[in-house]
Amino acid sequence: xxxxxxxxxxxxxxxxxxxxxxxxxxxxxxxxxxxxxxxxxxxxxxxxxxxxxxxxxxxxxxxxxxxxxxxxxxxxxxxxxxxxxxxxxxxxxxxxxxxxxxxxxxxxxxxxxxxxxxxxxxxxxxxxxxxxxxxxxxxxxxxxxxxxxxxxxxxxxxxxxxxxxxxxxxxxxxxxxxxxxxxxxxxxxxxxxxxxxxxxxxxxxxxxxxxxxxxxxxxxxxxxxxxxxxxxxxxxxxxxxxxxxxxxxxxxxxxxxxxxxxxxxxxxxxxxxxxxxxxxxxxxxxxxxxxxxxxxxxxxxxxxxxxxxxxxxxxxxxxxxxxxxxxxxxxxxxxxxxxxxxxxxxxxxxxxxxxxxxxxxxxxxxxxxxxxxxxxxxxxxxxxxxxxxxxxxxxxxxxxxxxxxxxxxxxxxxxxxxxxxxxxxxxxxxxxxxxxxxxxxxxxxxxxxxxxxxxxxxxxxxxxxxxxxxxxxxxxxxxxxxxxxxxxxxxxxxxxxxxxxxxxxxxxxxxxxxxxxxxxxxxxxxxxxxxxxxxxxxxxxxxxxxxxxxxxxxxxxxxxxxxxxxxxxxxxxxxxxxxxxxxxxxxxxxxxxxxxxxxxxxxxxxxxxxxxxxxxxxxxxxxxxxxxxxxxxxxxxxxxxxxxxxxxxxxxxxxxxxxxxxxxxxxxxxxxxxxxxxxxxxxxxxxxxxxxxxxxxxxxxxxxxxxxxxxxxxxxxxxxxxxxxxxxxxxxxxxxxxxxxxxxxxxxxxxxxxxxxxxxxxxxxxxxxxxxxxxxxxxxxxxxxxxxxxxxxxxxxxxx
Amino acid sequence: xxxxxxxxxxxxxxxxxxxxxxxxxxxxxxxxxxxxxxxxxxxxxxxxxxxxxxxxxxxxxxxxxxxxxxxxxxxxxxxxxxxxxxxxxxxxxxxxxxxxxxxxxxxxxxxxxxxxxxxxxxxxxxxxxxxxxxxxxxxxxxxxxxxxxxxxxxxxxxxxxxxxxx
Numbered sequence: 034x035x036x037x038x039x040x041x042x043x044x045x046x047x048x049x050x051x052x053x054x055x056x057x058x059x060x061x062x063x064x065x066x067x068x069x070x071x072x073x074x075x076x077x078x079x080x081x082x083x084x085x086x087x088x089x090x091x092x093x094x095x096x097x098x099x100x101x102x103x104x105x106x107x108x109x110x111x112x113x114x115x116x117x118x119x120x121x122x123x124x125x126x127x128x129x130x131x132x133x134x135x136x137x138x139x140x141x142x143x144x145x146x147x148x149x150x151x152x153x154x155x156x157x158x159x160x161x162x163x164x165x166x167x168x169x170x171x172x173x174x175x176x177x178x179x180x181x182x183x184x185x186x187x188x189x190x191x192x193x194x195x196x197x198x199x200x201x202x203x204x205x206x207x208x209x210x211x212x213x214x215x216x217x218x219x220x221x222x223x224x225x226x227x228x229x230x231x232x233x234x235x236x237x238x239x240x241x242x243x244x245x246x247x248x249x250x251x252x253x254x255x256x257x258x259x260x261x262x263x264x265x266x267x268x269x270x271x272x273x274x275x276x277x278x279x280x281x282x283x284x285x286x287x288x289x290x291x292x293x294x295x296x297x298x299x300x301x302x303x304x305x306x307x308x309x310x311x312x313x314x315x316x317x318x319x320x321x322x323x324x325x326x327x328x329x330x331x332x333x334x335x336x337x338x339x340x341x342x343x344x345x346x347x348x349x350x351x352x353x354x355x356x357x358x359x360x361x362x363x364x365x366x367x368x369x370x371x372x373x374x375x376x377x378x379x380x381x382x383x384x385x386x387x388x389x390x391x392x393x394x395x396x397x398x399x400x401x402x403x404x405x406x407x408x409x410x411x412x413x414x415x416x417x418x419x420x421x422x423x424x425x426x427x428x429x430x431x432x433x434x435x436x437x438x439x440x441x442x443x444x445x446x447x448x449x450x451x452x453x454x455x456x457x458x459x460x461x462x463x464x465x466x467x468x469x470x471x472x473x474x475x476x477x478x479x480x481x482x483x484x485x486x487x488x489x490x491x492x493x494x495x496x497x498x499x500x501x502x503x504x505x506x507x508x509x510x511x512x513x514x515x516x517x518x519x520x521x522x523x524x525x526x527x528x529x530x531x532x533x534x535x536x537x538x539x540x541x542x543x544x545x546x547x548x549x550x551x552x553x554x555x556x557x558x559x560x561x562x563x564x565x566x567x568x569x570x571x572x573x574x575x576x577x578x579x580x581x582x583x584x585x586x587x588x589x590x591x592x593x594x595x596x597x598x599x600x601x602x603x604x605x606x607x608x609x610x611x612x613x614x615x616x617x618x619x620x621x622x623x624x625x626x627x628x629x630x631x632x633x634x635x636x637x638x639x640x641x642x643x644x645x646x647x648x649x650x651x652x653x654x655x656x657x658x659x660x661x662x663x664x665x666x667x668x669x670x671x672x673x674x675x676x677x678x679x680x681x682x683x684x685x686x687x688x689x690x691x692x693x694x695x696x697x698x699x700x701x702x703x704x705x706x707x708x709x710x711x712x713x714x715x716x717x718x719x720x721x722x723x724x725x726x727x728x729x730x731x732x733x734x735x736x737x738x739x740x741x742x743x744x745x746x747x748x749x750x751x752x753x754x755x756x757x758x759x760x761x762x763x764x765x766x767x768x769x770x771x772x773x774x775x776x777x778x779x780x781x782x783x784x785x786x787x788x789x790x791x792x793x794x795x796x797x798x799x800x801x802x803x804x805x806x807x808x809x810x811x812x813x814x815x816x817x818x819x820x821x822x823x824x825x826x827x828x829x830x831x832x833x
Numbered sequence: 834x835x836x837x838x839x840x841x842x843x844x845x846x847x848x849x850x851x852x853x854x855x856x857x858x859x860x861x862x863x864x865x866x867x868x869x870x871x872x873x874x875x876x877x878x879x880x881x882x883x884x885x886x887x888x889x890x891x892x893x894x895x896x897x898x899x900x901x902x903x904x905x906x907x908x909x910x911x912x913x914x915x916x917x918x919x920x921x922x923x924x925x926x927x928x929x930x931x932x933x934x935x936x937x938x939x940x941x942x943x944x945x946x947x948x949x950x951x952x953x954x955x956x957x958x959x960x961x962x963x964x965x966x967x968x969x970x971x972x973x974x975x976x977x978x979x980x981x982x983x984x985x986x987x988x989x990x991x992x993x994x995x996x997x998x999x
Contacts, residue, residue, distance in 0.1 A: 201891040203898040214879070214890045 037088070037105035046101050053081050053096040056109060063109055064118055064147045066125075066184040066232050068097040071289045072194060078184050079121045080147065084111030093117060115152065122151030125182040127158045128207060129233075136180065138234030140247025144182060147232070163207045170200075171218025172755055173225050173297060175239040176211075182233060183209045190230040194290065196425045196445025197221030211235070218756075221445070222418055222740065225296040229280050229289075240297060240752040241277040245269070253632040254281055254703040256621050257295040258350055258614040259744055260417040261531035262397065263623025263706070264291050268615040273658070274303040274640035275615045285396045285705040286623065292418035293753075294741075300750035302613040303640045306598040309660040312608035320609060320662050324673050327565070327592045327607045331366065334563045334590060340367030342562045344552045347373035347542075348569035349383075349533025350746070352619030353628065354680070355666035356535060357687050357694070359567050360542040362674055370561055373539025375549045375574035375581075378820045379532040380716065381505025382498075383540035386529045387626070387713025389512040393519075394625050394708070395495050395526035401426035403526070405491035407435045407484065409511060410458045410502030412442045415738040416530040417624070420497070421445055427495075435484060437461060438502070439803050440737055441763065441796035451480050452800040455502050455735060455822070462510035466517035488518045488525070495526035500536075501738055501819040503529070505716055531624045534614075538622030541693070544714045549575055553584045563590035568611060568666060570599035570745075578816045579786075594666055597749055610663035612637055617665035618680055620700060622709060628696065629706035637663040731824035732804055734762075734784065736817035739807030743819070748810040759792050760814045762827065763805040766795040772827055782806070783826040789813030790830065837867050837878045846885050856886040860896045864903050873904040901955060909944045910993050913969050914955035920964040929965045930954070932979045936986060949993050950986070 036045045039056050046055045051074055053063050066078040074097035081096040088105035093113055108114065126148060133139050165178035188211060191197040199220045203210045213219070227236045250269040257264045257278075265281025278299045280291040301307075311323035318326075335343050345363045347356050356373060363371040374380035400406065400423040413421035424434055425446040434448035439455050442448075453461060461481065464470055468485055470478040488494055498511040508529055515525040531537060547555075553575065555561040564571070564585070575581035585591070593605035596613045615634045622628050639660035668678060677683040684698040693711030700707055742748060742757040762782060764774075774780055776795045781788055791806075791814075799805065804827060808817040846863050850856035860882060867878045874882075879897055883890040897903045904912070915930050934940060937950050944951040960966035963975020967982075974985055 198889050199891060201895050203895060205899050205901075208898075214894045215876070 035101050035103040035105070037101055037103065037107065039107045040109055050101055051097050052083060052094075052099045052101050052105070052107055055101040056083075056096065056107075061109055062150075063096050064122070064150045065097060066143070066147065066182065067186060069186060069189075069230070069289070072186065072189045072230075074098055075185070075189075078125070078182075080118055080125075080151065082114045082117040082121070084108045084114045086111070119152045122148050122153040123157070126153060126156070127160075128163045128179070129182065130162065130179045131156075132180070132234075136177075136234040137175070137237040137242055138180075138231075140250075142234065143232035144180075145233075165210055168212050168216040170213065170216075171224075171239075172752060173239055173293060174219055174228060175237045175242055177235055177237070178210055178212075180233050181209070181211065181235045184232060186230045186232065187211050187227040187236055190226050190290070191219075191221060191224070193429075194426075195221050195223035195226060195422060197224065200224075200227075222293050222414055223290060223422060223445075225293045226280065226290045228296075238277055240300075244276045245271045250276070251634055253634045255615060255631040255634065256534060256623075256629050257291060258534045258621075259294050259298050259746055260419075261349070261533055261536050261624035262286060262417045262419050263534060263621055263627055263629050264295055264419050265629075265703075266291060266295060268299055268634045270615065270635035272641040273635060273638035273660075274642065275299040275613075275634060281703070283629075283705055285398050286627070286629075287397060287419050288401075290419070290422060292422070294418055294744060294747050297752040298744070298747040298750045299615065300752060301597060301746045302615055304598065304749045307596065308598055308602050308608060309610050309637065309639070309663055311610060311662060312605070314606055320664060320669070321672075323607050323609050324669060327609065328673050330590050330607065331563055331565065331592065335366050335368065338560075338562055341370055341555075342560060343368050343565065344370035344555070344561045344563070345372075345565045345567070346375060346549065346552070346569050346571055347371075347539050347567045349374055349379075349531065349536040349539055350614075351535055351539070351568045351666050352614075352617070353535055353538040353622050353697075354619055354683060354687065355567060355670055356539050356542055357691065358667055358670035358674060358676065359565070361676075361690070362565075362670065365674065369546055370552055370555065371543065371546050372549050372552060373543050374532060374536065375569055375571045376532065376818065376820075377548045377550045377576045378504035379500040379536070380540070380543070380548050381719065382500035382503055382508045382529060383531045383536045384543055384713055384716045385505045385508040385512070386527075386531070386624075387537060387540045387711075388715045389509065390527060390529075390626065391512075391712075392524050393512060393515045393527040395528050396625055396627070397423040399493070399526060400424065400495050400497075400528060402430060403427045403493045403495045404430075404432045405435075405487055405494040406432055406497060407437065407488075407494070408442060408448075408497045409437050409462060409499075410439075410455065410507060411497045411499035411530050412438065412440055412501075412738065413497075413530065414443055414740050415743065416499050416501060418740075420528065420530065424497075433487065435480075435487075439735065439800035440805055441798035443740075449480070450798050451477060452798065453477070454800055454803070455820075458502060459507045459510040462507070462514040466514050492523060493526070494518070495528060498527070498529040500529060500531050504820065505719060509715075529624060534621040534623065537624055537626055538628075541622065541626075541709070541711050541713045543716070545717055548716060550577075553581060556587055557584040559587060562588065563592070564588055565592040565594075566601045566605070567594050567670075568596065570595075570601045572600035572604070573815065574818070576818055576821060578818060594669060596663060597745065599745070609669055610637075611666040611669065612663045616663070617668075618702075619665060619667060620697070623706075626709045626711070627706040628694075628700055628709050630700045630702040630704075632702045637661050732768075732827060733802065734782075734804045734806050734817075734823045734825040736819050736821040736823070737805050737807050738819045739809060742809040742812075743807055745810060757809065760789060760809055760812045761792040761794050761807070763794045763796055763799065764803075764827075765799055765801040766797055767801055768804070769793060769795050773829060774827070779830040781828050781830055783828070784823050786813075786816050835871070835877070837871050837875075837881050838863075839870070842866060842870075843881070843885055850886045857888055857892060857896075859886055860888065860893055861900070861903075864893070864897055868904060872910070873907050875905075879905075901953065907944075909949050909951040910996075911949060911969050911989050912951045912953060913967055914953050914958065915967040916956070916958050916960070916965065917954045918957040918961075920957075920961035921966055924964040926965045929967070929977050929979075929982065932982055933967075936983060949990060 065081040076095045076098040083096040086106040167176045252269045264287035265283035311320040428446040592607045593601040594609045595602040596611045638658040696707040966975045
């Protein structure tokens with residue numbers, strides 16, 4: 034550990050860090066642009082000059098390029114260093130338009146801060162400024178090239194870190210321009226990160242443009258609600274609406290970046306059709322009245338027909354606290370009918386993972402350091418985009434990636450592919466353990482045999498699975514394979530992509546209770562008469578929506594707690610409006626069992642832009658904010674169960690009742706979170722799979738999660754909804770040729786749901802025998818619940 | 834469709850690119866071949882280069898725009914690069930440039946209406962010993978005077994005429 038002196042203060046720092054970072058340990062901030070913790074040092078902006086007075090390095094040097102070494106004496110206040118920084122910033126500012134008053138970056142502009150910090154106050158340059166033509170970079174990013182100081186951070190973020198291929202740097206000297214080859218929308222699913230990376234107003238958020246001055250924006254540390262990875266975010270809100278999200282920093286999970294789904298998927302909070310009022314038998318009532326009715330009617334049914342006549346359906350998007358309270362409610366009622374995921378495969382995958390992950394648990398940060406990543410039925414860009422970025426960092430660090438999947442899994446890095454049918458995924462995991470590949474084709478065998486060798490020799494291997502395709506059986510096989518290849522020296526890691534931000538937390542609470550398919554059977558038979566849905570939509574999330582619709586029609590009582598306009602909320606006898614994640618404090622348990630807290634950004638209320646609509650403000654006056662009745666899911670349940678109504682008290686009491694959740698009362702937002710040691714329970718034995726492909730003439734279709742359009746919350750967000758594709762299917766070009774179809778052509782897809790019109794996409798990386806159909810909300814493909822297999826026909830559209 | 838490069842040349846570039854570890858090294862060569870054949874490199878020339886070498890269009894464009902001797906806009910049959918760096922400036926480059934502008938009737942970055950000359954400023958040509966200097970095609974002309982320039986322009990004009998009638 035080198036010990037050095039910076040500005041007369043001694044500091045001992047970890048091996049391998051640079052002097053700029055060492056100074057930061059002493060809270061001495063050296064002005065800089067190009068240095069970024071995740072992107073590293075390149076020494077190109079020339080701003081972080083420090084005087085090395087004594088020790089192994091001497092003279093005026095760029096602090097970010099010099100490794101901290103023992104005996105260094107460094108000064109940040111040396112007159113030469115100060116003068117150099119002054120000149121560098123003056124030179125960086127020569128072409129800058131000084132349009133701060135109209136710039137969207139104003140209020141969080143690093144250039145502004147560094148200009149002041151660098152001591153540049155009066156402009157001396159009186160020559161002509163270089164000006165540029167901006168490009169339209171699509172719906173997310175606004176470009177204003179004239180403000181650029183050519184720090185290269187956007188290109189290093191977009192190309193190097195995120196693996197984008199359509200944005201670069203053109204020209205030389207003062208003609209340097211960052212742009213696409215041709216104007217058009219940025220293609221990377223991580224494009225929004227260049228907004229955070231840009232130190233000034235060149236790249237700003239298009240949906241957030243002209244909305245709020247940054248000093249008027251309310252912000253709080255939060256956790257992204259869009260997938261199971263639990264990335265840190267900082268949502269910002271004003272005028273009773275969430276207006277933007279930027280990346281938070283959590284070195285164990287997302288690092289410094291987030292995906293576009295997380296960044297632009299905030300607008301569900303402001304959705305015009307969001308239910309904001311309590312409802313009892315179709316009539317609007319207060320939240321209190323609805324709560325009392327819910328408690329009364331649930332108790333009445335339970336005492337009349339027995340405790341198991343009431344079923345409780347939690348969800349992966351509820352807070353962990355609310356999930357615990359739902360569990361406690363079921364227990365207090367005496368009901369065994371409790372499950373936290375309507376989708377059977379996802380439920381089983383999550384529960385199996387919590388039971389068997391153990392020492393194989395890996396964080397995104399550990400994945401970034403991995404030297405061998407094997408994906409079994411996992412499509413990160415669809416099921417948890419930031420995982421794809423972590424895989425890319427593993428590749429940049431020298432790691433290898435193998436994808437075993439029926440889908441053409443797209444990654445922002447190089448990978449080898451082995452297309453296998455979904456049924457074969459658990460088989461291949463077992464076969465790898467036994468090194469017995471007789472059931473596989475010759476070319477498959479070659480790859481699998483080499484995989485065994487790679488797995489044996491890798492130092493930090495990680496196996497990645499996805500809940501959609503693996504289900505309980507697959508995740509069990511995944512953990513068993515990891516165990517098999519674990520040696521005394523190192524263990525094999527496992528990461529599984531689950532359905533939502535609290536899938537793991539729900540699974541920990543589900544125990545060996547029934548899955549939702551068996552609850553549906555009980556509803557159909559009439560033994561379950563009441564269903565309480567906590568932020569879940571059994572009509573559309575169950576494995577077979579048609580069956581769910583038929584069964585749920587028999588219910589005597591449907592209670593729904595929700596913050597989105599889903600079918601359960603619309604059809605509920607008793608409805609209770611909940612707050613969205615950005616409107617409440619709470620916690621989620623991510624897919625590695627990491628418990629993380631989030632804080633409220635704004636209070637709920639109908640956004641002001643909606644009531645004003647550009648006209649005169651409404652002339653009616655109210656004592657309370659319109660649309661402000663939603664309450665936090667845990668607060669509603671705590672009220673109903675007469676539990677603690679403050680989060681601190683509630684967390685302490687949960688900890689007392691549930692010792693495995695120790696640590697809950699001490700979590701804080703903006704930390705790396707706490708990895709729970711609690712272990713889950715395996716779900717009950719699986720029933721027979723749904724039969725499929727019975728008709729040998731028919732083709733088999735597999736429903737998948739699409740990159741865009743399959744995430745419910747994202748679908749309710751206008752910036753993302755605008756990018757949703759037309760219904761499409763993906764098939765192998767050979768199968769397309771057999772069916773006399775070509776890419777981009779329109780065709781007719783027939784399933785037992787009926788006919789629909791789709792666009793053909795082809796991909797060579799996928800399995801030849803399958804047709805992949807994404808679940809797309811509010812289209813004909815809405816019923817395509819991921820992981821499901823159906824018979825289908827696919828024909829050329831009749832010529833008109 | 835416009836031919837940016839004869840097929841046999843494209844094939845030979847393709848074969849070379851496939852045989853080396855870093856096909857990016859050949860971006861400049863291929864862009865110059867296209868420029869020699871077509872006079873300048875249009876967008877489709879960038880795309881052709883990317884497809885031929887198996888690299889990204891953006892990577893080709895980054896190289897193409899970095900070098901001022903790769904023309905991404907249509908230029909005249911003769912491009913005059915007049916040096917504005919320190920030695921030439923000290924020996925009267927401003928006067929030389931003014932004379933060129935007047936003789937051709939165009940400003941810097943412009944092309945004569947007859948499509949023969951394009952006038953561009955350039956950084957050092959490495960001809961400091963012969964300053965002031967300019968370059969036309971691959972020929973560097975040093976120790977320039979107004980008379981010498983008039984002479985060079987006349988000869989180039991005649992050469993272009995000969996090419997057209999040949």
